[in-house]
Amino acid sequence: MEGGDLVKKQQTSYTYWVRDTREDAAPLPVPRKLTADDISKPAQPNTLGSVWNQAGTWEEKNLNTWASDRIKELLKSLDSLEFSNGKAYIEGVSKCSGDAFLVIVRNKKRVGYTYELSLKFKALSGYGTGEWQIQNECKKIKGHLDIPEFSFGELEDLEMTVSLSEEKDLGAVDKSQICTAMRSFLVPIREKLHKFEQELKER
Incomplete structure (x- = not known):
């Protein structure tokens, strides 16, 4: 009786089962000796911060130079717009003022910016004379597109005002029509700023 209990106990024990493995069973793990490379290479932590901030606790980077240069570059690449009286194009960016930053907090990245812009525009007639056709007369039209302060995530609410540099010879109706036409730049400007934001x- 005692002998039968002993055999039964051996068959149900873990070590007995391991010794009785079949040929199709998975092979037992083989220990591997650590090499010199294994010992010399420390584990690389998955952090976003600088070398000195491997814990990723807090780090802020100033991106003003990159952001200002990139915004100007994108806006200068705007295509001209065609109108019935001629076309208009962006001559340059006269104001690009603001801040952009990248913050790492607890190993999580957050970016942001606040900017205000002013763009110079020029209107040409269909013949490229440097003037805009108004009531069969060609007039020189220049001005600015001013975009008040806007921040990250606010591009859908972007606003723009149009100011004309030379408007003494323009009637109220003509000025209104020109300003309305120049506001058409708002859509492509917003698209360029979306690209900047992305x-x-x-980064």
């Missing part, structure tokens, strides 16, 4: 998030 590039900022990917």
Whole structure:
């Protein structure tokens, strides 16, 4: 009786089962000796911060130079717009003022910016004379597109005002029509700023 109990106990024990493995069973793990490379290479932590901030606790980077240069570059690449009286194009960016930053807090990245812009525009007639046709007369039309302060995530609410540099010879109706036409730049400007925002998030 005691002998039968002993055999039964052996068959149900873990070590007995391991010794009785079948040929199709998975092979037992084989210990591997650590090499010199294994010992010399420390584990690389998955952090976003600088070398000195491996814990990723707090780090802020100033991105003003990159952001200002990139915004100007994108806005200068705007295509001209065609109108019945001629076309208009952006001559340059006369104001690009603001701040952009990247913050790492607890190993999580956050970006942001605040900017205000002013763009110079010029209107041409269909013949490229440097003037805009108004009531069969060609007049020189120049001005600014001013965009008040806007921040990250606010591009859908972007606003723009149009100011004309030389308007003494323009009637109220003509000025209103020109300003309305120049506000058409708001859509492509917003698209360029969306591109800037996406590039900022990917930094």
